[in-house]
Amino acid sequence: MPDVAIIGVGIHRFGRFPGKPALAMGAEAARDALADAGLSWSDMQFAVGGSYEVDQPDAVVAELGLTGVQFTNVYNGCATAGSALALASQTIKLGEHEIGLVLGMDKHESGAFTADPQEYGCPSWYGEMGLFLTTKFFGMKINRYMHDHGITHETLAAVAAKNYRNGELNPNAHRRKPLSPEQILESRMVNYPLTQYMFCSPNEGAAALVVCSADVAHRYTDKPIYLRSVVTRTRRFGAFEVHTPSASVAADHVPAPTVDAAKAAFEAAGVGPEDVGIAQLQDTDAGAEVIHMAEVGLCADGEQNELIASGATAPGGRLPVNTDGGLIANGEPVGASGLRQVRELVLQMRGRAGDRQVAGEPRVGLAQLYGAPGVAAVSILST
Numbered sequence: 001m002p003d004v005a006i007i008g009v010g011i012h013r014f015g016r017f018p019g020k021p022a023l024a025m026g027a028e029a030a031r032d033a034l035a036d037a038g039l040s041w042s043d044m045q046f047a048v049g050g051s052y053e054v055d056q057p058d059a060v061v062a063e064l065g066l067t068g069v070q071f072t073n074v075y076n077g078c079a080t081a082g083s084a085l086a087l088a089s090q091t092i093k094l095g096e097h098e099i100g101l102v103l104g105m106d107k108h109e110s111g112a113f114t115a116d117p118q119e120y121g122c123p124s125w126y127g128e129m130g131l132f133l134t135t136k137f138f139g140m141k142i143n144r145y146m147h148d149h150g151i152t153h154e155t156l157a158a159v160a161a162k163n164y165r166n167g168e169l170n171p172n173a174h175r176r177k178p179l180s181p182e183q184i185l186e187s188r189m190v191n192y193p194l195t196q197y198m199f200c201s202p203n204e205g206a207a208a209l210v211v212c213s214a215d216v217a218h219r220y221t222d223k224p225i226y227l228r229s230v231v232t233r234t235r236r237f238g239a240f241e242v243h244t245p246s247a248s249v250a251a252d253h254v255p256a257p258t259v260d261a262a263k264a265a266f267e268a269a270g271v272g273p274e275d276v277g278i279a280q281l282q283d284t285d286a287g288a289e290v291i292h293m294a295e296v297g298l299c300a301d302g303e304q305n306e307l308i309a310s311g312a313t314a315p316g317g318r319l320p321v322n323t324d325g326g327l328i329a330n331g332e333p334v335g336a337s338g339l340r341q342v343r344e345l346v347l348q349m350r351g352r353a354g355d356r357q358v359a360g361e362p363r364v365g366l367a368q369l370y371g372a373p374g375v376a377a378v379s380i381l382s383t
Contacts, residue, residue, distance in 0.1 A: 002214050002226035002227065002228050002382070003089070003092060003093045003213065003214055004088075004089045004092050004093065004211055004212070004213065004214055004226065004227040005211065005212055005213070005214045005217035005224035005225065005226050005227065006209050006210070006211055006224065006225045006226075006227060006342070006346055006381070007036075007037045007210050007211070007212055007217055007220045007221045007224050008033040008034060008035075008036040008037025008038075008039065008208075008209065008210030008220075008221075009032075009033055009036055009207075009208070009209055009210075009342070009343040009346045009347065010028075010029045010030060010031065010032025010033030010034070010035070010036060010207065010208040010209075010343070011029050011032060011172050011205070011206070011207045011208070011336075011340060011343055012025040012026070012028045012029040012032070012105075012172075012205055012206040012207070012336075013171070013172040013173075013205060014172060014173060014174045014203055014204065014205035014330045014331050014333060014336070014340070015174040015203055015204060015205065015331065016174075016203060016204060017107075017204050020204075021107070022051065022053060022054050022105045022106055022107040022204065022206070022333075023054065023057075023059055023060050023062070023063055023105070024063060025105050025107070025204065025205060025206040026049070026054075026057065026060045026063070026103055026104075026105035026206040026208070027060055027063035027064055028206065029103065029105070029206035029207050029208040029336070030060065030064055030101060030103050030206075030208045031064075032208065033101065033208035033209055033210050034101070034210060036210070037210040037220050037221065038220055038221075039099075039210060039220065041064045041065050041067065041101075042065065042067055043099065044067075044069055044099065044100055044101045044210075045069070045070070045097040045098060045099055045100055046069060046070040046071070046072075046088075046091055046096075046097045046100040046101075047069055047070070047071045047072075047100055047101040047102070047103060048071075048072050048073075048074060048084045048085075048087050048088045048091075048100070048101075048102050048103070049071060049072070049073050049074065049084065049102075049103045049104070049105075049335075050073070050074045050075060050076075050080040050081055050083065050084040050102075050103070050104040050105075050335040050336075050339075051073070051075065051080070051104065051105050051106050051334070051335035052075060052077075052080065052106050052108070052334040052335055053106045053107050053108060053334075053335075054105060054106065054107075054335070056073060057071075057073050057103065057104075057105065057335070058071035058072075058073055060103065060105075070097070072087060074087060075335075076232065076375060076377075077334070077371040077372055077373070077375050078282065078284075078332070078334055078337065078338075078369050078370060078371025078372070078375070079232050079338070079369045079370070079371060079375045079376060079377035080104065080334055080335050080338065081102075081104045081207075081335065081336070081337060081338025081339045081341070081342070081369065081377070082230055082231075082232055082338050082367075082369050082377020082378070082379060083232055083377060084102050084103075084104060084335075084339075085102055085209070085211075085227070085230050085338070085339070085342065085379060086230045086231070086232060086377070088100055088102045088209075088211050089211070089227055089230055092211065092212065092213050098212060098213045098216060099210070099211070099212040099213070099216070100210075100211055100212075101208060101209070101210055101211075102208065102209045102210075102211060102339060103206070103207075103208045103339075104206060104207055104208070104333075104334075104335035104336035104337070104338065104339045105205070105206035105207075105333065105335050105336055106204065106205070106206075106333035106334050106335045106336055107204040107333065108202035108203060108204065108332075108333060108334070109202070110201070110202070111202070112133050112134050112135045112202075113133075113134045113202060113372070115132070117132045117243075120243055120372070120373050121243070121373070122243050126243075131245070132243075133191075134242065134284070134372065135190055135191045135194070135199060135285075136191050137242050137245060138191070138194065138199075138284060138285045138287060138288060139190070139191030139192055139193065139194045139285075139287075140191075140245055141240060141245070141287065141288075141291065142156070142193065142194065142285065142286075142287025142288070142290070142291065143192060143193055144240070145287065145290070145291055145301075146193065146287075148301070149301045149302035149304075150302055150305065151287075151290055151302070151304060151305060152305055153185060153193055154181065154185075154309075155290060155304060155305050155308050155309070156184075156193065156194070156198055156286040156287055156290065157181035157182075157184040157185045157198070157286070158181055158308050158309065159198075159283070159286040159289050159290060159308060159313075159328075160179070160181075160184045160197055160198045160286040160328055161178070161179060161180060161181045161184055162308075162313065162314055162321075162322075163283060163286075163289075163322050163325045163326045163328040163329050164177065164178045164179045164197075164325065164328065164329055165178050165314075166315065166322060166323055166324060166325040166326070166329060166356060167324070167325025167326075167328070167329025167330065168325075168329075169325075169354075169355045169356040170324045170325050170329065170330070170356060172205075172324075172330070173324065173325045173329045173330045174201070174203055174205075174329065174330055174331040175325070175328070175329045175330075175331070176329070179197055183197065184197040184198060193287075194285050194286065194287060198285050198286040198287070198328075199284070199285045199286075199328070200283065200284055200285065200326075200327035200328050200330075200331055200332050201331045201332070202331065202332055202333070202334075203331030203332065203333055204331075204333050205330075205331070205333040205336050205340070206333070206335075206336045207336040207337075207339035207340045207342075207343055208339060209339055209342060209343065209346075211227065214226060223350050223383075225345070225346045225349050225350065225381050225382070225383060226381065226382050226383070227379065227380075227381060228268070228269035228270070228271065228380040228381060228382050229264075229265045229266075229268035229269040229378075229379065229380045230265065230377065230378070230379040230380075231261045231262075231264040231265040231268065231377065231378055231379075232261060232375065232376065232377040233257040233258075233260040233261040233264065233375070233376050233377075234257055234374060234375050234376075235256075235257050235373070235374030235375070236254050236255070236257075236260075237254070238253075238254035239254045239255065239256050239257065239374060240256070241256065241257070241373065241374030242371070242372040242373050242374050243372060243373035243374060244373070244374060255295075256295050256370075256374075256376070257370070257374055257375060257376035258292055258295040258296060258368060258370050258376040258378065259295045259296075260376070261368075261376045261377060261378040262295065262296040262297055262366075262368065262378045263297075264378075265366075265378040265379065265380050266297070266380065268380075269380035269382070271364055271380060271382070272297070273296065273297035273298055275363075275364045276298060276319070276362075276364050276365065276366045277319070277320075277358075277360075277362030277363055277364055277365065278319070278320050278321075278323065278345060278348050278349070278358060278362040278364075278365045278366075279293075279296070279298060279319065279320070279321050279322075279365065279366045279367070279368070280321070280322055280323075280324075280326070280341035280342075280344055280345055280365070280366070280367045280368070281293065281296070281321055281322060281326070281368050282327065282368055282369050282370040282371070283322055283326040283327045283328050284327055284332065284370075284371075285328075286328065288370065289321065289322065289326065290304045290308075292368055292370065293307075293313075293321070295368075296366060296368050296378060298319060298321075298366075307319075315356055315357075315358050315359075316358070316359060320348075320358045320362075323344060323348060323353070323356050323358060324340070324344040324356065334371075337369070338367065338369045338377065338379075341367040341368075341369075342367050342379060342381070345365035345366075345367055345381050346381070348361075348362060348365065349361060349362055349363070349365055349381065349382075349383050361383070362383075363382060363383045364380065364381070364382050364383075365380070365381040365382070366378065366379070366380055366381075367379045367381070
């Protein structure tokens with residue numbers, strides 16, 4: 001039997017909320033998750049918080065209550081939520097505590113993420129050439145992948161259109177207006193081949209989970225969802241990643257960190273890609289979803305054109321992907337994004353996702369995160 005169960009999920013809607021602090025959003029998400037589990041903040045024996053913008057996520061205790069709880073803060077790029085969930089899982093597996101809260105929150109300014117390259121081990125000229133913008137890199141990466149594996153512009157547009165349709169059914173999503181593939185293809189080019197509506201947007205929001213030892217999960221819910229594994233990995237030399245796109249010239253065969261993380265996560269969970277019934281993938285852009293489908297083993301490189309055109313990744317397909325609209329519809333408050341993914345998997349696997357419920361109740365779900373400078377996290381859940 002798995003060691004860790006998820007017994008409560010919560011969210012603060014993603015979008016733009018002028019004048020509302022990230023900590024207030026985090027507190028709302030936490031209370032939502034606690035209510036879902038039928039528990040109170042005073043029942044939590046520990047907490048883990050993740051954020052990019054918030055200096056000390058544990059300051060949320062000022063909103064929730066000063067109980068003296070053990071609270072640890074985590075930041076690991078776009079893999080922050082996976083890292084926070086891993087720390088919570090380890091805390092329970094080691095027997096240190098039995099039940100706790102995992103919380104993510106952020107409040108980003110508009111525009112693509114960027115920073116001083118020298119703070120990330122890159123030379124200053126790397127930024128001066130415009131290579132440190134995330135949109136630039138993701139355009140480069142999918143352009144190369146399209147060349148190597150025959151992925152079409154129409155496939156990119158279909159991915160984005162699917163996620164906007166899914167977002168329309170999600171009351172917590174930022175973008176809820178469906179767009180046609182034609183509208184997406186005809187929108188402003190940002191970084192070739194990615195147009196404006198193929199990208200997600202940094203924004204604001206929060207999400208939370210209540211986790212506990214699997215041995216006691218049935219005290220709190222009749223349908224716990226088990227965390228079978230959660231793994232993070234960083235880039236190897238030669239991998240084509242956000243801050244090392246040129247290293248791949250020497251070693252094209254080097255797998256991406258998502259490949260390594262997925263392989264380890266499946267091994268630890270005792271299941272394989274063929275068992276996955278639903279997935280939440282990092283769709284920072286439409287091309288990222290296409291690439292990550294293959295990197296986690298859900299298909300072979302180049303099969304995405306046919307799979308996506310057939311509707312296989314739509315809610316009614318055999319392998320639904322990003323059923324709540326993913327990052328493209330929800331946006332990406334970094335600390336919260338991965339917990340949003342897990343919340344969606346939990347709702348779907350409980351059979352309680354409402355209008356966007358997929359056919360049947362999937363028994364195995366996968367959540368994957370990827371971000372700069374080249375770090376990935378993969379989580380495997382099961383009923």
